Amino acid sequence: MSTEALTLNNVTVDLRQQRILDGIHLDVSPGSFTCLLGPSGCGKTTLLRAIAGFTPLSQGDIRLGARSITHLPPEKRHTAMVFQSYALWPHMSVGDNLGYPLKLRGVPRAERKRRIAAMLERLELGGFESRAVTQLSGGQRQRIALGRALIIDPPLLLLDEPLSNLDAAIRRSLRSELRRLQKSLGITTIMVTHDQEEALQMADQIVLMRAGKVIQVAAPQTLYQQPADLGVARFLGVDNTVTRHEQDPTVGSRAATFGFRTRDARINEPLRPATLTRKGRVTECVYTGDGYQISLDTNEAELFATANSPIALGTFAVLQVPESALIPFGPDDRHLPPLDRHEDIA
Amino acid sequence: MTTSSSQVHSLAVPNRRLPRISLGMLLVLPALTAILLLYALPLARSLVTAFRDSSGAWTTDHVVRAFSLYGRDMLFSVGVVSVSLALIAAISIAISGYLVLGATPWAVRLLRWLYRWPLFIPFVVTGQIARSFLATNGMMNNVLVETGLMASSSAQSFLDWRGLVLTFAWKQVPFVTLLLAGAMAAVDRSHIEAARNAGANRLRCLFEIVLPQAAPSLWVGLILSLVAMLSVLSVPMMLISGNPTMMTAMMAHRITYYGDYGIANALGLFSYALTAVTAWVYLRLTLRREATA
Numbered sequence: 001m002s003t004e005a006l007t008l009n010n011v012t013v014d015l016r017q018q019r020i021l022d023g024i025h026l027d028v029s030p031g032s033f034t035c036l037l038g039p040s041g042c043g044k045t046t047l048l049r050a051i052a053g054f055t056p057l058s059q060g061d062i063r064l065g066a067r068s069i070t071h072l073p074p075e076k077r078h079t080a081m082v083f084q085s086y087a088l089w090p091h092m093s094v095g096d097n098l099g100y101p102l103k104l105r106g107v108p109r110a111e112r113k114r115r116i117a118a119m120l121e122r123l124e125l126g127g128f129e130s131r132a133v134t135q136l137s138g139g140q141r142q143r144i145a146l147g148r149a150l151i152i153d154p155p156l157l158l159l160d161e162p163l164s165n166l167d168a169a170i171r172r173s174l175r176s177e178l179r180r181l182q183k184s185l186g187i188t189t190i191m192v193t194h195d196q197e198e199a200l201q202m203a204d205q206i207v208l209m210r211a212g213k214v215i216q217v218a219a220p221q222t223l224y225q226q227p228a229d230l231g232v233a234r235f236l237g238v239d240n241t242v243t244r245h246e247q248d249p250t251v252g253s254r255a256a257t258f259g260f261r262t263r264d265a266r267i268n269e270p271l272r273p274a275t276l277t278r279k280g281r282v283t284e285c286v287y288t289g290d291g292y293q294i295s296l297d298t299n300e301a302e303l304f305a306t307a308n309s310p311i312a313l314g315t316f317a318v319l320q321v322p323e324s325a326l327i328p329f330g331p332d333d334r335h336l337p338p339l340d341r342h343e344d345i346a
Numbered sequence: 347m348t349t350s351s352s353q354v355h356s357l358a359v360p361n362r363r364l365p366r367i368s369l370g371m372l373l374v375l376p377a378l379t380a381i382l383l384l385y386a387l388p389l390a391r392s393l394v395t396a397f398r399d400s401s402g403a404w405t406t407d408h409v410v411r412a413f414s415l416y417g418r419d420m421l422f423s424v425g426v427v428s429v430s431l432a433l434i435a436a437i438s439i440a441i442s443g444y445l446v447l448g449a450t451p452w453a454v455r456l457l458r459w460l461y462r463w464p465l466f467i468p469f470v471v472t473g474q475i476a477r478s479f480l481a482t483n484g485m486m487n488n489v490l491v492e493t494g495l496m497a498s499s500s501a502q503s504f505l506d507w508r509g510l511v512l513t514f515a516w517k518q519v520p521f522v523t524l525l526l527a528g529a530m531a532a533v534d535r536s537h538i539e540a541a542r543n544a545g546a547n548r549l550r551c552l553f554e555i556v557l558p559q560a561a562p563s564l565w566v567g568l569i570l571s572l573v574a575m576l577s578v579l580s581v582p583m584m585l586i587s588g589n590p591t592m593m594t595a596m597m598a599h600r601i602t603y604y605g606d607y608g609i610a611n612a613l614g615l616f617s618y619a620l621t622a623v624t625a626w627v628y629l630r631l632t633l634r635r636e637a638t639a
Contacts, residue, residue, distance in 0.1 A: 052539075052543055053542075053543075054539055054542075073542070073547075074539070074542040074543055075542045075543070075544075075545045075546055075547050076545075077543075078545070079543065080543065080544075081539075081540070081543045083536045083539070083540055084536075085534065085536050087534065087536035087537050087539065087540035088540075089537055089540070089541070089555060089559075090559065091558040091559055100541070100544055100546075100554075101544035101545055104544060104545040104546050104550070105545060148540075148544070152544070152545070
């Protein structure tokens with residue numbers, strides 16, 4: 001089965017009189033990697049489950065390629081989902097887990113055996129056929145779950161926080177492995193994650209969701225540099241916001257607020273032109289590995305900045321942010337200047 | 347450091363520990379006494395009695411006579427119990443499966459509420475209900491004749507092995523379903539969803555994903571049902587007139603009319619053996635599964 005485009009049109013889900021998803025529109029091009037990103041409870045997992053057929057829609061339409069799959073039961077949608085808990089069947093061996101989707105499609109035993117062995121080779125788990133899934137490590141389980149999804153050559157791969165149960169080192173290596181595999185297979189992929197770093201590294205397109213709505217759909221770079229509003233910016237690591245002063249740089253002259261990231265703000269460095277500066281008392285100094293994070297109490301807010309060496313608590317310091325790192329927001333907290341139309345869906 | 351502190355601890359302990367042990371014993375004692383007096387002792391006595399004649403000498407006479415006199419009843423009991431267990435298993439799987447995988451919420455709720463009722467009805471009442479339902483002029487035949495589904499001339503009594511099977515199933519299905527549905531509900535929801543996502547319809551999900559994981563509870567339910575069916579007296583007494591019948595009825599007959607505890611106990615021996623074999627098979631299955639897991 002070849003990879004296909006996915007189109008969501010006004011997808012709405014209500015559960016017990018509560019609106020979980022509110023009129024979602026989304027176009028996913030064939031072979032692309034899309035991340036659904038957002039805080040817990042924003043509806044991203046519900047959206048993934050709606051695509052897989054586990055959550056009925058109250059309105060709207062889901063199309064895979066040319067056909068509508070809105071009213072099909074999960075088993076007829078031919079999407080392949082990898083669950084957060086991996087959901088490997090404990091009463092089956094590794095080989096049986098991988099082969100079950102093929103068995104359901106009536107693939108003869110010999111052919112099944114061949115494809116299971118090939119998939120295990122590809123996952124670098126060759127010869128694991130007869131192992132019990134309960135004997136596998138977290139990373140190995142994750143690979144088997146992925147293999148079970150991919151073995152049927154699905155038109156659409158759905159990943160529900162597939163890496164969140166793994167420890168940091170394995171997560172990093174699996175991240176690039178997963179991305180490589182997806183690229184080599186060219187399979188349309190949608191991944192749910194609450195980890196912005198993961199989304200920025202892996203996705204072609206990020207769908208940022210909040211309270212059941214899509215707030216912004218953009219490429220990682222655009223999303224990072226031009227978040228649609230202050231809420232999105234905070235979610236993407238813009239920890240600091242300051243009200244604009246007269247002497248501040250002229251970028252986004254209509255801006256009411258500037259946002260900036262802690263790592264872009266430096267402490268006690270020679271003053272340069274076209275920078276935003278604020279003075280305050282140091283209230284905290286924490287070692288972060290590649291420097292020190294300084295908390296600064298200015299008159300209007302608590303700000304965070306980075307320093308190369310520790311700074312004594314209680315002393316006064318000057319924080320400096322280059323103009324290029326400032327993200328301007330209007331009085332309505334929306335990003336300035338207005339985003340391109342095709343990127344601003346909401 | 348740790349050794350010295352533990353030594354100090356162990357030196358201080360004896361004074362405190364002794365009363366604690368006797369308190370523990372005291373707590374266990376009532377249960378232990380009850381088991382010994384009310385279960386172990388009568389069981390041992392009945393086993394011994396099965397192999398002793400009236401003068402107290404050891405003999406296999408009772409066992410041989412029990413087999414020659416009641417061989418047919420034993421076979422009948424085994425047959426009825428086997429068919430009942432098959433029926434109980436089939437219906438329990440169907441009900442539990444629907445409770446877990448059913449897609450119509452109100453039907454699932456209704457079924458969940460309905461299926462438990464027979465649990466609260468004693469065997470003797472169940473026997474009475476079955477009598478008035480399954481007899482030649484019983485409710486079942488009346489309904490079939492009234493609705494025109496059956497000619498009144500072809501009405502027949504179900505008060506034979508079929509009646510027993512139906513009654514046992516009616517009484518035991520809720521119990522087994524209660525255990526099985528609980529075990530099925532405990533199966534991780536994502537296992538079911540993963541199977542459906544892989545392309546399994548709900549029936550295949552039930553038999554290939556859910557049931558294999560819940561099977562231990564099904565076996566426990568069936569073994570306990572087997573014990574219940576082999577020990578109930580009221581139902582065969584009320585439903586079956588004449589021979590062959592269940593062994594419990596024959597044991598009661600032997601005791602009430604002849605005061606013959608020897609043969610009654612020899613019959614009981616066969617019941618023990620049957621349940622013991624099943625329990626042994628079950629334990630072997632569980633142990634093997636645990637060894638591979």
